[in-house]
Amino acid sequence: MPFLRLLLALACIAFGIAFVALNGGAVRLDLLWIEFELPLGLLLLSTLLLGALAGGLAMVLSGLLARLRPTAGDDEAREG
Structure with a gap:
């Protein structure tokens, strides 16, 4: 069971890395007083x-x- 959890965690991390790598275009986030470009x-x-x-x-x-x-x-x- 711990091996399955480790395998699932690694798969989620790999999916996250691939998702960020494939969607690398910069967008501007404006929160009224703070602006981010991510x-x-x-x-x-x-x-x-x-x-x-x-x-x-x-x-x-x-x-x-x-x-x-x-x-x-x-x-x-x-009350009793």
């Missing part, structure tokens, strides 16, 4: 990574809120 592939991969991190954070926070929120059954058990 390769298109790097910008797309970083946007994908940022979206995945934001989605993971949203899942973790929603799970924590669900655990912390009292349910109707908890109120009845406390």
Whole structure:
């Protein structure tokens, strides 16, 4: 199983390198106060990574809120 994970990680890294290499055209990113000029592939991969991190954070926070929120059954058990 660890060999399969390593193989999958290497395949993802190789795909990322090939994607950035094939999409090397420069694009300008204007964020109102900061401007960047980056390769298109790097910008797309970083946007994908940022979206995945934001989605993971949203899942973790929603799970924590669900655990912390009292349910109707908890109120009845406390009353007695």
